[in-house]
Amino acid sequence: MKSFLLLLFLVASHVAAETNPEGVEVKKSRLLLLPASTVENSAAQQYGQLMRAAQQKNALNQDPKQLDRLHRIARQLVPHATRFNKQAQKWTWEVNLISSKSVNAFCMPGGKIAFFTGILDSLQLTDDEVATIMGHEIGHALLEHGRARMSEQLLKNIGISAAAIMLNLGQVSAELLAQAANLAVSLPYARRQEADADLVGLELAARAGYDPRAAVVVWQKMSKYAQTAGRGQPPQFLSTHPANETRIKQIEANLPKVMPLYKKTP
Numbered sequence: 001m002k003s004f005l006l007l008l009f010l011v012a013s014h015v016a017a018e019t020n021p022e023g024v025e026v027k028k029s030r031l032l033l034l035p036a037s038t039v040e041n042s043a044a045q046q047y048g049q050l051m052r053a054a055q056q057k058n059a060l061n062q063d064p065k066q067l068d069r070l071h072r073i074a075r076q077l078v079p080h081a082t083r084f085n086k087q088a089q090k091w092t093w094e095v096n097l098i099s100s101k102s103v104n105a106f107c108m109p110g111g112k113i114a115f116f117t118g119i120l121d122s123l124q125l126t127d128d129e130v131a132t133i134m135g136h137e138i139g140h141a142l143l144e145h146g147r148a149r150m151s152e153q154l155l156k157n158i159g160i161s162a163a164a165i166m167l168n169l170g171q172v173s174a175e176l177l178a179q180a181a182n183l184a185v186s187l188p189y190a191r192r193q194e195a196d197a198d199l200v201g202l203e204l205a206a207r208a209g210y211d212p213r214a215a216v217v218v219w220q221k222m223s224k225y226a227q228t229a230g231r232g233q234p235p236q237f238l239s240t241h242p243a244n245e246t247r248i249k250q251i252e253a254n255l256p257k258v259m260p261l262y263k264k265t266p
């Protein structure tokens with residue numbers, strides 16, 4: 001019985017690629033051992049802790065103008081998110097701005113977005129550029145890359161069998177989950193996941209009325225910044241997001257799929 005359930009679960013978790021009549025094509029086919037709700041709860045806790053820590057240092061949402069901008073861009077991107085993940089409709093989206101020189105931004109599972117002032121200031125990002133970065137990060141959340149990685153980390157590092165996780169989640173302690181979530185946030189994603197997040201970002205930006213061509217500029221700025229920032233302090237975002245030719249080429253190759261969407265917007 002148990003092995004039957006296991007098989008059923010594995011089959012069910014290998015869902016086919018989302019079909020999209022227009023726009024980009026991305027795959028959602030990984031071993032998602034952990035339930036989405038478990039991953040989202042764990043992410044929400046971690047996010048809450050991070051924001052409280054920032055607040056204690058007076059580093060949370062200190063720039064109302066920039067924060068307004070982030071909120072406005074998120075409000076325009078989020079309605080299109082369900083194209084890539086229907087569950088996103090039920091997410092409690094959050095956007096916060098952390099005062100820090102760190103060149104970084106992320107969206108944790110369940111729609112918990114954070115931008116660091118460092119990425120806005122160092123790269124002098126325009127609205128279009130912010131939208132493609134935010135779209136990319138939202139893409140990771142929608143395609144459940146964090147969930148996939150947390151599932152992998154639990155299996156790999158903690159050595160719990162797949163069956164144990166699936167059939168008796170109660171045995172996975174909150175501590176182990178937090179550990180997996182930590183690893184999931186600090187490690188780079190796979191190249192394929194990065195590429196897919198780029199595509200989702202392009203489409204979300206385009207549908208929201210932001211010029212998706214800005215994505216190319218973002219990665220050019222990012223790579224230039226990395227060269228001038230010196231070896232001592234590589235920007236955090238770049239350690240998980242290599243700004244290379246392949247990435248830029250893939251983005252350029254996919255622009256024709258999203259430009260019509262952008263042009264349709266008022």
Ligand SMILES: [Zn+2]
Pocket residue numbers: 136137140189194197240241
């Ligand atoms: Zn990414």
